[in-house]
Amino acid sequence: MGLTQDLGTRVELLSMDPHFHDITIALYRQDHEGRPEYLVHSYSEREGARERVEYIRKAIKILGQLEQAGNWLYFSCGAAHQAAARRAFLEACKLQPTAALEPRPLSAVDKRSGRTITVTSLGTGRYQLSADGPEDAKSARVEGATAGLEKLAETAPVEGAQDQVAFSCGHSHDALVALLLPRALNVRAILREEESAGARGMLVAPSQQK
Numbered sequence: 130m131g132l133t134q135d136l137g138t139r140v141e142l143l144s145m146d147p148h149f150h151d152i153t154i155a156l157y158r159q160d161h162e163g164r165p166e167y168l169v170h171s172y173s174e175r176e177g178a179r180e181r182v183e184y185i186r187k188a189i190k191i192l193g194q195l196e197q198a199g200n201w202l203y204f205s206c207g208a209a210h211q212a213a214a215r216r217a218f219l220e221a222c223k224l225q226p227t228a229a230l231e232p233r234p235l236s237a238v239d240k241r242s243g244r245t246i247t248v249t250s251l252g253t254g255r256y257q258l259s260a261d262g263p264e265d266a267k268s269a270r271v272e273g274a275t276a277g278l279e280k281l282a283e284t285a286p287v288e289g290a291q292d293q294v295a296f297s298c299g300h301s302h303d304a305l306v307a308l309l310l311p312r313a314l315n316v317r318a319i320l321r322e323e324e325s326a327g328a329r330g331m332l333v334a335p336s337q338q339k
Contacts, residue, residue: 136170141215143222149181156218158211159201165209166201169218185221191230193217194304206254206300213282213305220308233307239270239314246274246314248306254296255287256306268292277313278306 137159145151152173159166169186171178186202189195193213195202204210224230236247244260244267251257258275260267271292278284282305284294296302312319 134170136168140167140211141218143219146181146222148222148224148226149177150175152178152181154182154185154222156215158209158214161198161201164203164207165211166198166203167195167214167218168201181226184224184226185218188221188224188228188230189214189217192220192232192304192308194232194302204298204300204302206296206298206302208296208298208300210283210296210298210302210305212280213302213309216281216309216312217305220312232304233310235303235307235310237311237314239274241314242266242270244270246271246310248310250301250303250306251293252301254299254301255293256284256295257290257293259292274310274313277316278309280316281309281313281319282306 136157138157140156140158142153142155144153146154152171152175154169154171157168157170159168167189169182169189171182186197186200190197190202195217196205235249236245238244239246239260242262244262246258246260249257249259258271260271268291275286275292275294278294279286282296284296287293287295
């Protein structure tokens with residue numbers, strides 16, 4: 130009989146990993162000496178499960194720009210950024226086990242408009258979004274992407290600047306913003322898919338849903 134462990138609060142659950150024998154993998158949170166930290170864990174005893182968990186942990190660390198202490202991950206600023214950590218976990222779980230891991234660029238193509246949305250760091254955790262192409266409807270797409278980042282990363286709007294967001298911790302998180310940007314361009318569809326999956330008891334990454 131397998132033993133359960135006190136892993137803290139579960140942040141997210143991937144009920145069936147499509148890239149590794151449909152095992153269940155979850156992300157947990159504990160606060161260690163006041164610092165929020167995250168653990169990727171699976172109770173599966175299948176051969177290779179530990180390596181799969183390690184790959185996902187490494188992917189979160191690199192793609193989300195987190196630090197590591199033992200098996201636990203945390204943001205260097207010391208803030209929880211739980212919504213962003215959850216999203217980084219889901220994005221990591223979508224990757225093939227052989228996929229190369231490197232930070233994403235701070236730009237992404239908006240499929241709806243064909244524009245390239247670019248994010249520029251202004252320092253102290255503040256970011257400005259811009260788009261190429263004609264002026265017509267440009268501001269609407271930029272504001273939409275800005276709202277998407279606010280939802281996925283729990284960034285705060287900047288008063289008087291509808292094309293900017295800021296992390297309340299006051300620290301830069303370039304890799305994390307780059308990871309979330311493509312999803313922020315269509316955040317409503319992402320959230321609808323996750324809600325539908327949750328209702329079915331299948332909290333899987335949107336790209337894996339049929």
